[in-house]
Amino acid sequence: MPVDTAWALRRVGRKTVDSIVRLGFAARFSLAVLAHSPAALRRIRLTMREIYFTGVLSLVIIMVSGMFVGMVLGLQGYEVLTRYGANESLGILVALSLVRELGPVVAGLLFASRAGSAITAEIGLMKTTEQLSAMEMMAVDPLARVVAPRFFGGIIAMPLLTALFSTLGIFGAYLVGVRLIGIDSGAFWGNMQAAVDFNRDIANGIIKSVVFGVAVSLIAVFEGYNARPTAEGVSSATTRTVVASSLSILALDFVLTVFMFRGIGV
Amino acid sequence: MNRSVIDLWVGIFVVIGIGAIAFLSLRVGNLTSVSAAPGYHLDAAFDNIGGLKVRAPVKAAGVVVGRVEQIKLDPQSYQAVVTMKVDRGYQFTKDTIASILTSGLLGEVYVGLDPGGDTQMLGDGARIGKTQSAMVLEKLIGQFMFDKAASGTTAPAVPNASVPAGGSTASGPGAGGRSAGVSK
Numbered sequence A: 001m002p003v004d005t006a007w008a009l010r011r012v013g014r015k016t017v018d019s020i021v022r023l024g025f026a027a028r029f030s031l032a033v034l035a036h037s038p039a040a041l042r043r044i045r046l047t048m049r050e051i052y053f054t055g056v057l058s059l060v061i062i063m064v065s066g067m068f069v070g071m072v073l074g075l076q077g078y079e080v081l082t083r084y085g086a087n088e089s090l091g092i093l094v095a096l097s098l099v100r101e102l103g104p105v106v107a108g109l110l111f112a113s114r115a116g117s118a119i120t121a122e123i124g125l126m127k128t129t130e131q132l133s134a135m136e137m138m139a140v141d142p143l144a145r146v147v148a149p150r151f152f153g154g155i156i157a158m159p160l161l162t163a164l165f166s167t168l169g170i171f172g173a174y175l176v177g178v179r180l181i182g183i184d185s186g187a188f189w190g191n192m193q194a195a196v197d198f199n200r201d202i203a204n205g206i207i208k209s210v211v212f213g214v215a216v217s218l219i220a221v222f223e224g225y226n227a228r229p230t231a232e233g234v235s236s237a238t239t240r241t242v243v244a245s246s247l248s249i250l251a252l253d254f255v256l257t258v259f260m261f262r263g264i265g266v
Numbered sequence B: 001m002n003r004s005v006i007d008l009w010v011g012i013f014v015v016i017g018i019g020a021i022a023f024l025s026l027r028v029g030n031l032t033s034v035s036a037a038p039g040y041h042l043d044a045a046f047d048n049i050g051g052l053k054v055r056a057p058v059k060a061a062g063v064v065v066g067r068v069e070q071i072k073l074d075p076q077s078y079q080a081v082v083t084m085k086v087d088r089g090y091q092f093t094k095d096t097i098a099s100i101l102t103s104g105l106l107g108e109v110y111v112g113l114d115p116g117g118d119t120q121m122l123g124d125g126a127r128i129g130k131t132q133s134a135m136v137l138e139k140l141i142g143q144f145m146f147d148k149a150a151s152g153t154t155a156p157a158v159p160n161a162s163v164p165a166g167g168s169t170a171s172g173p174g175a176g177g178r179s180a181g182v183s184k
Helices: A002-035 A037-042 A042-053 A054-085 A085-127 A130-137 A144-182 A185-195 A198-226 A231-261 B003-028 B138-156 B167-169
Strands: B037-045 B057-060 B063-075 B079-086 B097-102 B109-116 B126-128 B130-132
Touching: A002 A037, A002 A042, A002 A144, A037 A042, A042 A054, A042 A085, A042 A144, A042 B003, A054 A144, A054 B003, A085 A130, A085 A144, A085 A185, A085 A198, A085 A231, A085 B003, A085 B109, A130 A144, A144 A185, A144 A198, A144 B003, A185 B003, A185 B057, A198 B003, B037 B063, B037 B097, B037 B130, B126 B138
Parallel strands: B037 B126, B057 B109, B097 B130
Antiparallel strands: B037 B079, B057 B063, B063 B079, B097 B109
């Protein structure tokens, strides 16, 4: 029995120390990536290529899912609002929920699983096949050549994808609410415009999406760079990327919402 | 893939992304409307603003002519001072009455401006003299109950004493809190 206790204690201790070491390495790595950010801007071609892979190739999934989310919001919102005779408020409901919350969060989750996992797998495989070491041998800093462009590509792509998601969602709700159900088009847009404020809603949504873009890109490049150089290591790093970035998106969303909408009293 | 093709696609992506942000700002958020329009400020002091909030609309004859910019408590008079930004295209007479109204039973609270017949107009930063406070439903109900009770016990012989709620509350205690009291 005492042997078991000691074993459990050792195990807990090792796990704790390991995770603290990992956290320290992650912080050092983040600072190093930020320090290499001028390199990503100098090598704009590489960043463009990453925007292509993370942004342009995510367009289809983002646009289609935004459209469907908006259409479902339109149907469900109408279902409830019509009980109170407030059909015309459908535009407010859809626009506010998309612009404030659903747009950044759902686009961030899709971005994490579509692009974040790909970044991790790519960098992890580069590490496994010793391409990163080879770069270092050739005096090319892999942080500047591989990591920083991917990081900045993600940060640039994420707000644009979020805006597209919200736009397509509102369009989907317009299709369902106005074209299919028959809410008055003027009331739909007019109420929406009266309720949505640029600074409070749209700008805060964009800020959220930038923060999520930073979080997802940082987690993705870190997990790839930190992956064990085996096939299994790359696969578990990819899984960790999706899990960690999804959780951090949801947690950050709560924190940001508290700061943005506390005390406004709407 | 060819570099120029990648550049083309990234360019298209950035253009439609920025287009989406522009759509959200202009079509959904209505960025261009009242907030950007040039306007002038009007002040009004109310005994009670009820549920009025910053950015609530200011309406004249039901038309939105401005927004509430700031709400403060005057430490001397203990009145709420509401600062409104009104569109420069609309001028209001010196004897305009500002009242706090509610659209519908549960609708939004807004400031209503009722212009009078004065020939002089209110300028930038002017104080609206005549105001009408928000109608607080709880106070109304309380006064109604009080009047009912009072008329029921002291003057049971008068048959129609309890009928006009508005008339009896005006003489009742604490009538200043009610909406009808035009201050100043």
